[in-house]
Every structure is written in C-alpha cells, then in structure tokens.
Amino acid sequence: MFNVPPTYSAEAVECLYEVIDILNLKGARCHVIFDSQASRAAIIEADTTEELGEMRHPVLAVLEMERVTSINTILRIKSFWTDSEGPHPEVEPASLAKALYKALTIKKHITLVGL
Template sequence: MPVLTRGDSHMIVMPTTYSPKTVARSFNIVEELELSGRVLNVIYDSQTPRAAIIDADIEMFDGVPRHRVVAALDLQRKTHLGKDIVAVERCWEDANLIQVEGICVDPAERDKGLATRLYEALILKCGITLVSDFEQYDGGKMLWQKIARESDQIAVFVLDTEQSAFWPYDGSKVLYDGGCIPEEKIWSISPDQKCHGIVLVAENKQRASQLMEDATRSRI
C-alpha cells in the first residue's frame, strides 16, 4: 500500500480541496477530530469508494470556498483478491471489504497520526475491513507496522492470498503486532516478488477477538 506525499513521481492523483457542495452531496462525515486547535472531519463516500480527512472550516481558494484535504485514501471495493478471499473465513461473507491502493498525507500534516486515525474511523465507524495493496513502499510498511504495534482498536493479520490462508498457514490465525512475524515473510523489495501475494488485513479488534474465540470453541 503506497504511502505518498504530494510531489512524488509515482503519486496517485488526489484532490487538494473539496467544495462544500461535494462534501454534502457525496460524503458522510463519520468522525470529528481536533488537532492543534483545528477541527478536522473524516469523510467517507461509500459509493466510489473514497475517504479523506478535511479541514472542517471553509477557506477561500482563488475566491472559491473549499475544504482543504489533509489526508486522502485511494480505495477499491473487493469481493476477492486473486483467489476468492471470502472463502478464507465465513465471517467475511457479510464483510465490507475494501482494499487500500494508496494514501496521501499533506507534507505539513505528516507525523501527526492522521493516517492511523483515518484507518480507525473507517474500520470502527463504518464497519469496513481494510486490506493492504499488493505493492508496498517503505511508508506503507511503516504505517502497517505502527498500526499493528500501537492501535488498541484495530487487529492486523497477515494473509497469503495465493494459499487463501492466514499466517502461520496451519488453520490458525495469529495477530500481527508489528514484529512477531518474520519480516521476510511479509515484505519483498522490487524486483523480488516472492511476497507479492501477501496482504495485511485490518479489522475491528473487538469483533476479530470474538470471532477467533467462537472459532476456537467450535473446534473443541
């Protein structure tokens, strides 16, 4: 999952502002955040799908009222990833599965935890299961490690889409904490493609824990 800053040569094109009419027409405001005395809104368009964090206050850009975008996600709805990902767990049959194809954070807003807050809002407020892209830049790797290590609300798992199985691929499912799984089993550096089929899956930790407990009881 690429994590990019504006100006990167491989930049995914994302808006720098949204008009108030576009926000009202196309997005739901799912959470309000405070940051250094500013109010930010997490917005989500379930139809496209797309998500962003914007300044709640309206600014004038060349005489036109707009909301400034401070972070944005490039998303794609998925029912399968290579093989049928829904078949990996029956609990995903009714899941809202979204793949993250890129995240862009304004350079002035980096290192403020906005990417993590955006992930948490979508998963906890919108009931989404987020799946990483197959291609990982350093920023994406660090973001997933940070979420796995620090978030007390999101559970992260490692999925091999070619095997249709979670790590450690023995029928169980191990929670990734940012360091408990050998890194060479998750990430590969171009042109090496040995881990291309590996994705990370982020779910509501409370729901994931309950499902794992139910699965354990059913095997007893």
C-alpha cells in the first residue's frame, strides 16, 4: 500500500500531470490526470479548495502502475486507492476504476495488465 495525500496541490497537478479526461461524478466536475514519468493516474476534483494558504485538488482515486516492457503503452497495475471517507463517499470505487481504465485505454492507448 502506498501513502496517498487526500489532496494534490494545484501547482503539482499543473507541473506533473496531464489532464486526459473530464468527468461529472455525482455532480462534481472531475479530471482524470496522468503522469507518464511516474506511471500514475488519478481522479481529482477539478475545483480547488484552499488549505493553509495553498490551492489544492481533492483526490478521489489513484492508480499506480509500472512498466512491463520497454513499450511505454503496456503497464501493470501495482495498486488502486480510493478514499471511502473522502469528499464523495457515494461514488463507488468500481466507477472510479472504470473511469481511470477508460481514460487510459482510449485517450492514451495504454494496455493495462493485472497485478
């Protein structure tokens, strides 16, 4: 298990991630973001909240992957995390996983393989 912060700073999202899809989950506008260097994808709220003077995006789910071969479009799933007590506990983890899978396979042409 990896330690996931409940929010990502707006600066980190802008510098490290690419927004690959936009979703509406139970009325909340969310972004599917992807970091190709770290092989990580996440679903975050598009709108930021202020925490200790810093603008941050609440995190709904994170998918960590690793490269299987030298082909950058084949990635193995390492772990999947959701916050069942976070800002949207009514959103099923399966819905979040499906949204991540769909965005990665359709938008980035990534093939995901199991654990």
